[in-house]
Amino acid sequence: MTRHKLLKVIYIIIGSFSLALGTIGIFLPVLPTTPFLLLTAYFYLRSSERLYHWLVNHKVFGKYIHDYIKYRxxxxxxxxxxxxxxxxxxxxxxxxxxxxxxxxxxxxxxxxxxxxxxxxxxxxxxxxxxxxx
Missing domain, CATH: 1.10.287 (Helix Hairpins)
Known part of the structure; x- marks a missing residue:
């Protein structure tokens, strides 16, 4: 596996872990949802266009990311x-x-x-x- 492909896989793993934490944060107030979803968007954008578009267009997660990116x-x-x-x-x-x-x-x-x-x-x-x- 080339270094570039390995880095993409690592980014997908980190992004997915961050997504899991963000999802838990929706139900558990101790974890902040938006920062984890923004981190997920960051890693997905750098590793998988398909995963990034899935995330920003998701019916639940997409609103968190869109609102924060648009309005800060x-x-x-x-x-x-x-x-x-x-x-x-x-x-x-x-x-x-x-x-x-x-x-x-x-x-x-x-x-x-x-x-x-x-x-x-x-x-x-x-x-x-x-x-x-």
Missing amino acids: SIPLKTKILALVLLWPSIIVSLYFIPLFPVKVMLVCIASTVTVYIIRLKTRVEEQNVEEAV
Whole structure:
């Protein structure tokens, strides 16, 4: 296998792993979805045109990537929802997990995700034409 083909395979593997983490992030607030999907898009773009087009046109994943690439921001309601789901799930996890180092790790991850979300540019959603009239 040539070096170029090997690199493409490695990129597909990394992109697929990132996609898996992004998918888990949809259901588990501790993992941020958008950064993993953007990382997936990065690796798929450099390895497989077919996988990249599948990703950006996917009925679920495509919206995350399209909105972020187009606007470089997320709506305020998305920020609020992410934080409202994140912290209660972390607090419940802290209650049930007996290991102190794991508790510290969870708080660090949640804090990092919170800072990341807050620092993202907030997009003002466009109003419908009918609402504006």
